[in-house]
Amino acid sequence: MSSSFNVDVDARQKRTAGWKEYLSIARLDHATKHIFILPGILLALVLRGVHTGNVTLTVILGVIVAVCIASANYTINEYLDRETDKHHPTKSARAAVQMELRGSWVFIQWLAFVVVGVLAAYAASSTMLIVALLFAAQGVVYNVRPLRTKDVAYLDVLSEAVNNPFRLMIGWAMIDPLTLPPSSIILAYWFGGAFLxxxxxxxxxxxxxxxxxxxxxxxxxxxxxxxTEISLVTSILVYAIFSMSFLSIFLIKYRIEYILALPAITMLFAKYLALSMLPGSTAQKPERLFEERGLLTIVALVVALFVAFTFIDLPGFDALASQRFIAIGS
Structure with missing residues (x-):
């Protein structure tokens, strides 16, 4: 059986990449993943209110930060994975595998994206700057030897998933650069990303x-x-339990009415896991998840429940957060 899906692995047969190919490894088409910024914005608005002078400007700067730092990370990811991606059924068609890329130009592109992202973060706030630097550092830790956490089982998932809370914090800092989100929602986001x-x-x-x-x-x-397949399924279950546990802590502490959205969130986890088990699953290409109508329907339900219970106060619900015992005798 062939060990490679790429028929042009000989460097002498490769065509020299042009600017379009260099830009393609930045994966700007993956910008849909930055939808994870939105909950950070909404939570900051609900829990903290606006604490920045020019919201429009900070939102624009925050989007630039997220897109540029993510593209910097994608740039080195695709280039450094070129020798292993040739063994993947679809990734073997990537530009870094099929074409000859110059390492110096890749480094310049990575540096340019990082510089633009960091400058935008600096212009936004000190909080945004710290998050941007950590986001960029994650790309190095995840992809570059001798660290390269993507080569270590379980650590690969956890180190990649940390991008989720970074996006959450970018969204939060657009509205309130004076604080960070509660640790419970940061951890829920992290383990939710690990589940994905x-x-x-x-x-x-x-x-x-x-x-x-x-x-x-x-x-x-x-x-x-x-x-193994069993260890992967088990780890996914663990990630989901941790995510839901920290999410429940957050909901009970900050707006207990939101806890009524948990059944819909559970459905969302279940639907995504079911999708991952289908042949040619879109779980392998998260940028295509917007094609999954069933998943989007559940997402819409979750959003609708959170919006509704932002404005609906349910009398007596606060009692759920206090100690109560069911009396069965006098």
Whole structure:
């Protein structure tokens, strides 16, 4: 069985990349992932109110920060993965695999995105600047040796998922640069992201192992050597439980009416896990999740419930947060 899906692996046969190919490795088409900024904005508005002089400007700067830092991380990700991506059924078609890229130009592109993102963060607030620097550092830790956490089972998921709370904090800092979100929602976001990344790993594991064997899978990504299908499913369950636990703590402490949205959020987790088990799952390409009508319907329900219970106060619900015992005798 062939160990590579790429027919042009010989560097002598590769065409020199042009500016379009360099720009493609920045994956600007993945900007839909920045939808995770929106809850940060909304939560800051509900819980803190506006604490910045020019909201429009800080929102624009925040979007620039998120897009540029993410694109910087994607740039080094695709370039440094070029020798392993050739073993993947679809990633073998990426520009970094098919074409000859100059490392110096890749570095310049990465640096340019980081500089623009950091400057935008500096112009927004000191909080945004700290988050931007951490976001950029995550890309280095995740992709660059000797650290390269993406090669270590479980650590690969947790280190990639930390991008989720970074996006949450960027959204929050657009509205309130004086504080950070509560730790409970940061942790819920982190483990929620781990659930998404773990589901993606499960989808890749099932599909590539079934069609080409685990040997090829581990050549594509070293961390898969530390996984089995059972361990991946188990880890996904753990991530989901942690995420829901921290989310419940947040909802009870800050607006207990939101707890009525938990059944819909549970449905969302279940739907995404089910999607990850389908052949050719969109869980492997999160930028295409907007094509999943069933998933979007549940997302719309979750949003509607949060909007509704932002304005609806339910008498007696505060009692749920205090100690109560069910009396069965006199």
């Amino acid at each position: 990344m773990g589901s993606k790993r499960l989808s890749e594991y099932r599909e590539i192992t079934a069609s080409h064997g685990k040997d090829l899978l581990t050549r594509y990504r070293r961390s898969f050597s530390g996984y």
